[in-house]
Amino acid sequence: MKTIRNFRLILPGEIDAEALVSQKPLSFWGGVDMASGDIIDTHHDLFGKNLQGKILCIPYDRGSCSGSGVLIEMVRRGTAPAGILCIEAEPVLALGPLIAEKMYGKGMALRTIAESDYAALQDACRIRFTPDAVLVLERS
Amino acid sequence: MVNRMEKTALIDELLQGQRGTGVQYAMEILLKMGELYGVRRFLPVQRAHIDAAAYTTIWDAGREFIEFLVDNNARVAVPTTINPISRDRCNWRAHGISEAFALKSERLETAYLRLGVIPTWTCAPYQCMNVPAFGEVVSWSESNAVNFVNSVLGARAERLPDLLDVCCAVTGLVPEYGLYLQENRAGDILFDLENFPEDSFQDSVMFALLGYLVGEIAINRVPVIRGLPGKANRDQLKALSAAAASGGATALFHIIGVTPEAHTLEEAFQGRTEYPRIILHPDDLLRMQRRLNTAEQKQVDMVLLGCPHLSFTELQMVAETLGRQHVHENTQLWLQTSHTIYEMARIAGIIDILEQAGALVIRDSCLMEMEYSDRWRGKHFVTDSGKVAQYAPAINGARITMASLPDCIRAAVAGRLPEGGTT
Incomplete structure (x- = not known):
């Protein structure tokens, strides 16, 4: 178990879930099917995985501005990840859950960690967001 | 990172609901995002472009959001153009679209028309109706269009997420962050083009391949491209803008001698002398093409x-x-x-x-x-x-x-x- 104490909380949420880890950026628009939560970006190494209830670890998001629109619908439908962990959480990732919280009372946790901590995530299988840390359980 | 945010009389007026609860709601969201991202102030804009026009980008949740704003008297505060919708209104049946889907699209289109947008329905508003000036602060969205107006026109835009662009259009304000700030417009990484024949960049596809590759490597850093043979026209720069924002998350690039904030290397990097340098050969673009x-x-x-x-x-x-x-x-x-x-x-x-x-x-x-x-x-x-x-x-x-x-x-x-x- 690794403990990362140096994190930034963007959107609240104490969660414990299976981790999906990639070193590649991902766009929710044109990269994720909002109805199922499946990753459909054929160029991505997480292609075919399902995001629902998971903690998605991506370093950054990809270009499209529409990620927020897809994420708000996923939070509304319950297909969104439980949380996202990244190096830089651009506003495209934060806005959807923020509006969903305001409109539907349902959100998604979002935290960022340093690049060096992120690089050490590759063997993570489960992640927990506690009030004062990001706990990483690794594959044995 | 705690910054004191500058709150103007206008912001207070909007927050108190004096322009209706729709605009109040939009301002509350802007303020919350501003707090999350350490924004110190909001800047007034005189034009806007909204991304999220297609039903397949914001779905029912997004449509409910727009309808909530409209039903609570929100209207765009400045001339606002808007992205493509999910159907050709004149000919959608010929494109294999179902009646039920067309109705969903129409409902969203109607909400936007009630919001007061100029129905340009295009992702390239900079080629008709909405052409920002050099240095102008704009409320902008649509990744290719943000990249284009920043890089090719030298306007000030950020990649506003869908629905935040709507909040900005109805308040006439943008949060000052990212590429609105001069220091963030400096280059971060240099791409040197070497051994490209004089006539190699004739077609848009070459610019698209270059854009995709540069975007993929630079991710969200500002790339500077040097050594482009010849000049580039706006259609070619449009192809580069779209590809760089898709291969990575480029929202601003500089091309030495071509784009307006890059007359010299020194200008593009704002005097910085330390930065990574990547050399690109014609083979790299060929490999990129094979991968795509x-x-x-x-x-x-x-x-x-x-x-x-x-x-x-x-x-x-x-x-x-x-x-x-x-x-x-x-x-x-x-x-x-x-x-x-x-x-x-x-x-x-x-x-x-x-x-x-x-x-x-x-x-x-x-x-x-x-x-x-x-x-x-x-x-x-x-x-x-x-x-x-x-x-x-x-x-x-x-x-x-x-x-x-x-x-x-x-x-x-x-x-x-x-x-x-x-x-």
Whole structure:
């Protein structure tokens, strides 16, 4: 178990879930099917995985501005990840859950960690967001 | 990172609901985002562009959000253009869209019209109706358009997420962050083009390949490109903008001697002297093309042009290249543009030529924003667009060949890829 104490909380949420880890950026628009939560970006190494209830670890998001629109619908439908962990959480990732919280009372946790901590995530299988840390359980 | 935020009398007025609860709601969201991202103040804008017009980008949740604003008296505060919608309002039945889906799109279109947008329905507002000036602060969205107005026009834009762009348009304010700040507009990484022949960057597809590769490497850093042989026109820079925002998350790039904030290397890097340098050779672009080319078949099902929307000049080029030839009976040629440009092309007699050749000219929409279906799964798309190469495999299940415009037209006429491969 690794403990990362140096994190930034963007959107609240104490969660414990299976981790999906990639070193590649991902766009929710044109990269994720909002109805199922499946990753459909054929160029991505997480292609075919399902995001629902998971903690998605991506370093950054990809270009499209529409990620927020897809994420708000996923939070509304319950297909969104439980949380996202990244190096830089651009506003495209934060806005959807923020509006969903305001409109539907349902959100998604979002935290960022340093690049060096992120690089050490590759063997993570489960992640927990506690009030004062990001706990990483690794594959044995 | 705790910054004190500057709150003006206008912001207080909006927060107190003096312009209605819709605008109040939008201002509350802006303020919350401003707090999360350490924004110190909001800047007034005089023009806006909204991204989230297509039903397939914001779905029912987004539509409910727009309707909530409208029902609570929110209207755009400044002239606001808007992105393509999920259907060609004049001809959607011909594009395989269901009645039920068309109704969903119409409901969202109606909400936006009530919000007071200028219905340009285009992802390239900078080629008609909405052209920001150098240095102008704008409220902007749509990744290719943000990249284009920042890099090619030198306006100040950030990649506003869908629905935040709407909040900005109804308040007339943008949070000052990212590329609104001068220091963040400096280059972060240099790309040196070496050994490219003088005539190598003639076609948009070369710019798309370069853009995709640079975007992929730079991710969200500001790339500076040096050594582009010759000049680049706006259609080519449009292709580069869209591809760089799809291959990575580029929202601003500089090309030495071409873009307005990069007369010299020193200007592009704002005096910085330490930065990573990447050398690109013609082989790197070829490898990029091979990586994006996922089609194994020679037979071509669809030639897709107009991502971003075709300009008048590009429609002219397609018509001239087609001449009196006809599109192959087993192949479709889709040309995507706005109704404004369509109408000018119609007056000029270009639409007649294109339609007689068997091309389908799509107005106000785009295949990747239309109703999702299995119609194109496994089909072979030929395109000059890096954005199509990134997203159509996921959205439409398509297989891709990237080709120059003349090769795209050859493929449409022959129904298969030209012998000897594409350029």
